[in-house]
Amino acid sequence: xxxxxxxxxxxxxxxxxxxxxxxxxxxxxxxxxxxxxxxxxxxxxxxxxxxxxxxxxxxxxxxxxxxxxxxxxxxxxxxxxxxxxxxxxxxxxxxxxxxxxxxxxxxxxxxxxxxxxxxxxxxxxxxxxxxxxxxxxxxxxxxxxxxxxxxxxxxxxxxxxxxxxxxxxxxxxxxxxxxxxxxxxxxxxxx
Amino acid sequence: xxxxxxxxxxxxxxxxxxxxxxxxxxxxxxxxxxxxxxxxxxxxxxxxxxxxxxxxxxxxxxxxxxxxxxxxxxxxxxxxxxxxxxxxxxxxxxxxxxxxxxxxxxxxxxxxxxxxxxxxxxxxxxxxxxxxxxxxxxxxxxxxxxxxxxxxxxxxxxxxxxxxxxxxxxxxxxxxxxxxxxxxxxxxxxx
Numbered sequence: 441x442x443x444x445x446x447x448x449x450x451x452x453x454x455x456x457x458x459x460x461x462x463x464x465x466x467x468x469x470x471x472x473x474x475x476x477x478x479x480x481x482x483x484x485x486x487x488x489x490x491x492x493x494x495x496x497x498x499x500x501x502x503x504x505x506x507x508x509x510x511x512x513x514x515x516x517x518x519x520x521x522x523x524x525x526x527x528x529x530x531x532x533x534x535x536x537x538x539x540x541x542x543x544x545x546x547x548x549x550x551x552x553x554x555x556x557x558x559x560x561x562x563x564x565x566x567x568x569x570x571x572x573x574x575x576x577x578x579x580x581x582x583x584x585x586x587x588x589x590x591x592x593x594x595x596x597x598x599x600x601x602x603x604x605x606x607x608x609x610x611x612x613x614x615x616x617x618x619x620x621x622x623x624x625x626x627x628x629x630x631x
Numbered sequence: 632x633x634x635x636x637x638x639x640x641x642x643x644x645x646x647x648x649x650x651x652x653x654x655x656x657x658x659x660x661x662x663x664x665x666x667x668x669x670x671x672x673x674x675x676x677x678x679x680x681x682x683x684x685x686x687x688x689x690x691x692x693x694x695x696x697x698x699x700x701x702x703x704x705x706x707x708x709x710x711x712x713x714x715x716x717x718x719x720x721x722x723x724x725x726x727x728x729x730x731x732x733x734x735x736x737x738x739x740x741x742x743x744x745x746x747x748x749x750x751x752x753x754x755x756x757x758x759x760x761x762x763x764x765x766x767x768x769x770x771x772x773x774x775x776x777x778x779x780x781x782x783x784x785x786x787x788x789x790x791x792x793x794x795x796x797x798x799x800x801x802x803x804x805x806x807x808x809x810x811x812x813x814x815x816x817x818x819x820x821x822x
Contacts, residue, residue: 461718468719469745470693470708472700498690502661503708506694507701509663517661517694523714525732527652528659541716554660 441481441616444594445629447474448617454625458599466566466594467500472507478616479508482564482592485614489589491515491562495555495581497537497548497573498522500566504594508564518555520548520577529553533583537576540569548576550584557585568593568615571602578609590614597622598630632672632807635785636820638665639808645816649790657757657785658691663698669807670699673755673783676805680780682706682753686746686772688728688739688764689713691757695785699755709746711739711768720744724774728767731760739767741775748776759784759806762793769800781805788813789821 453461465471491512496505497520505517521528522537532549539546555561563577574591581588588611596603596615606613618630644652656662682703687696688711696708712719713728723740730737746752754768765782772779779802787794787806797804809821 455718459718461720463718463720463742464744468709468712468742470697470700470710472697472708473705475697476701476705499693499710499712499714502690502693503697506661506663506666506697509661510667510698514664514667517663518659519661519690521659521690523690523733525730526734527646527650527654527732529652529654539716541718542714543717551654551659553655 441478443474443477444617447471448595448627452627454622454627457623457625460595460597460619460622460627462595470503475504475507478504478594479511481616482508482562482614483511486562486590486592489562490560491589493518493555493559493561493586494564495520495550495561495577496564497577501564504566505564508592512562516554518550520550520580522546522548524549533580535576535579538572540572548580550580552584555581555584555586559584559586560589561586562589563591566594568596568602568606569600571600571605574602574606578611595619632669634665634668635808638662639786639818643818645813645818648814648816651786651788651810651813651818653786661694666695666698669695669785670702672807673699673753673805674702677753677781677783680753681751682780684709684746684750684752684777685755686711686741686752686768687755688768692755695757696755699783703753707745709741711741711771713737713739715740724771726767726770729763731763739771741771743775746772746775746777750775750777751780752777753780754782757785759787759793759797760791762791762796765793765797769802786810
């Protein structure tokens, strides 16, 4: 997706030749016009699929998933909680996820009320790198019996093992910008 | 806002005569069609104001703020982080917030890159009850020198002190559903 790649080239900060920080438009300040173009592109790539629900994970996936849902007939968005409040229903699906950007393990949770075996789910997230968050979501969805119709990612880094782990599960994965290398602070996209 | 009140009546769960749980459409599963109506209503109520940015706070404000921004010419959304990652810029505005639903104090943060004295900010959040989260956002914005053009809240509970604290700051506050009482598990809206 050219618009997204251009935005990454002009706005992302690279550190340590492997970390790409996109707080400027994706993870802290949110570029809503760009998110609409991202939503349209996910619809184009998953147009053949019947989708009844979009599932994502706290925090950065929520805005992208919500804008994207508008292009899928306003299907409900459900986000897995990393920091459940005291008011949360106790009857939940849960899975462990390790966050490298926070160097911490989380228990992520989705209430059993919001996933059923009848759901056909599009998973949306901002990043695919190690794949840990996506495998956690995969586990929650497998517990619920819902069907995973596809996985839509905004930015994928090919030099970590995420794609391999997702493809091993037989999932249809679409990433809008695929980064092969961040060596020397340069973003090299996969052709 | 009648559509919202109807949704609260049919879908909210009341506990302890003071806690209203709206995970079904606002805090865990997200009703995107309703969020669009909420966004339109905020635009109607703040139509006289010039807005350059929408500011909210992790987690439940993010989706509402993002959908609402579409009705304000796609202005950027910035969310205060409760759980900053290791990659976050260290040059931040910060404030303490106490969360009653998590019984925990947080340090909330916004990068100085994303708030300037030229910004005219609409604050959006899901709930106003004790007012702690809003006072934290007020502090971040005061530190930045940005102007607060208004505060838009989805659900306000009048039997806690939030409104008083916000109005003492001289802010223009608009709440789309105002709840006077949850006694006996019944939702009584302010007329």
